[in-house]
Amino acid sequence: MKVGLVYDPIYLKHDTGEHVENAGRLEAIISRLEETGLGQQLTLVEPRAASIEELSLVHHREHIRHIQDVAQRGGGWLDVDTVMSPDSYEVALYAAGGAIRATESVMDGEVGSAFALVRPPGHHATPRRAMGFCLFNNIAIAAEQALAKYKLERILIIDFDVHHGNGTQEVFYDSPQVMYISTHEYPFYPGTGSVGETGSGAGEGATINIPLPAGCGDSEYLQVFEQIIVPAARRFEPRLILVSAGYDCHWADGIAMMQVSVTGFGQMVRIIKELAAELCGGRLVFSLEGGYNLKALAASIKATFDILLGNSVDDPLGQSPRSFGVSGIDSLIKAIKEIHNLP
Numbered sequence: 001m002k003v004g005l006v007y008d009p010i011y012l013k014h015d016t017g018e019h020v021e022n023a024g025r026l027e028a029i030i031s032r033l034e035e036t037g038l039g040q041q042l043t044l045v046e047p048r049a050a051s052i053e054e055l056s057l058v059h060h061r062e063h064i065r066h067i068q069d070v071a072q073r074g075g076g077w078l079d080v081d082t083v084m085s086p087d088s089y090e091v092a093l094y095a096a097g098g099a100i101r102a103t104e105s106v107m108d109g110e111v112g113s114a115f116a117l118v119r120p121p122g123h124h125a126t127p128r129r130a131m132g133f134c135l136f137n138n139i140a141i142a143a144e145q146a147l148a149k150y151k152l153e154r155i156l157i158i159d160f161d162v163h164h165g166n167g168t169q170e171v172f173y174d175s176p177q178v179m180y181i182s183t184h185e186y187p188f189y190p191g192t193g194s195v196g197e198t199g200s201g202a203g204e205g206a207t208i209n210i211p212l213p214a215g216c217g218d219s220e221y222l223q224v225f226e227q228i229i230v231p232a233a234r235r236f237e238p239r240l241i242l243v244s245a246g247y248d249c250h251w252a253d254g255i256a257m258m259q260v261s262v263t264g265f266g267q268m269v270r271i272i273k274e275l276a277a278e279l280c281g282g283r284l285v286f287s288l289e290g291g292y293n294l295k296a297l298a299a300s301i302k303a304t305f306d307i308l309l310g311n312s313v314d315d316p317l318g319q320s321p322r323s324f325g326v327s328g329i330d331s332l333i334k335a336i337k338e339i340h341n342l343p
């Protein structure tokens with residue numbers, strides 16, 4: 001099956017200056033895909049701008065207007081982490097629209113799976129506010145749009161970014177139709193994502209948080225994927241799997257303290273791919289969130305595409321030179337399985 005790549009140079013126009021979330025991230029990824037010849041194996045899917053109606057599936061109109069206003073006034077800081085340039089509003093429309101197009105290309109059968117290489121990222125953006133480098137919640141908008149357009153009964157969102165996707169959790173906290181599962185360093189920014197946050201009302205149980213201690217690497221992540229994410233996904237029976245793909249849990253990434261390798265990302269993506277094949281006809285969409293060490297980010301995304309294409313994975317960075325020795329994973333997994341009644 002074809003693998004789609006959603007990309008457009010417009011994503012470079014969200015100018016954040018010296019910020020860690022900058023255009024150089026996408027430039028590093030694209031040049032890696034080009035120099036390895038991998039880009040030629042992908043099917044380019046052109047993004048479009050999300051409409052105001054599509055943004056409004058997740059965001060309040062005042063928030064959308066605020067982002068538009070700040071851009072028109074020349075940009076500026078929205079909070080201590082999040083900055084905009086004059087073009088950022090338009091780019092953010094294309095980031096949300098890129099996640100939508102990736103989803104449409106998979107749902108319409110143009111490609112088997114797809115990856116939206118977009119920025120700004122999205123998973124911290126809440127219905128009412130931008131935060132954590134995120135303006136609009138790309139993956140949440142794509143999920144809502146897919147529920148509406150394709151009348152899907154259930155969508156699973158897996159978020160392996162090192163940070164908790166507080167915005168995505170908030171959007172779907174009451175929803176039985178969208179299961180949100182997050183692995184993240186904890187305690188850490190943004191502070192949410194404890195085991196006890198499990199959803200509310202009709203959505204009770206459809207939020208699964210896996211808050212991991214600093215220092216977790218490939219073996220801890222694989223344990224969590226096999227023992228929690230796989231059985232939870234099987235029970236939920238999604239019709240589509242979306243992934244908030246953040247690569248800032250790589251050991252070389254300076255923003256956090258996790259120890260995942262490129263090989264580890266490949267193994268996680270393989271598990272997700274097999275889940276999609278088993279549960280929902282292979283329908284699988286990735287949307288880029290974090291990842292700030294350019295070498296690790298580019299190699300990890302190439303590894304993601306290699307798994308989707310059925311290629312072998314190369315890991316130019318290797319395993320972490322540090323060994324943290326994390327304890328307590330078994331009891332954490334046991335506690336989460338008990339809370340969520342998982343086999």
Ligand SMILES: [Zn+2]
Binds near residue numbers: 289290
């Ligand atoms: Zn992150």
